[in-house]
Amino acid sequence: MDDQARDDCGTEPRVAAVVFRVSLCRSCGTGLPQNAAYCPGCGRSTQPPPPAEALAGLMLATAGLMLLLSAAAKRAGRA
Numbered sequence: 001m002d003d004q005a006r007d008d009c010g011t012e013p014r015v016a017a018v019v020f021r022v023s024l025c026r027s028c029g030t031g032l033p034q035n036a037a038y039c040p041g042c043g044r045s046t047q048p049p050p051p052a053e054a055l056a057g058l059m060l061a062t063a064g065l066m067l068l069l070s071a072a073a074k075r076a077g078r079a
């Protein structure tokens, strides 16, 4: 009988924690406003440097292209 009422009372509404993802400057540690392109403290760009993976992928693509070109050159020389 009381079970249903207890259930209703027991569940407190969860306070939705609105989390503002405040990022800090990697150079000086100043809190950066949202969508800030540059740090207001030291003026450095807040954009992270390109990851090494992207660079590695670019190098791999270049190497593949070179291989393709050399193979084509060999074929052309043979013919």
Ligand SMILES: [Zn+2]
Binding pocket: 025, 026, 027, 028, 029, 030, 039, 040, 041, 042, 043, 044
């Ligand atoms: Zn800074």
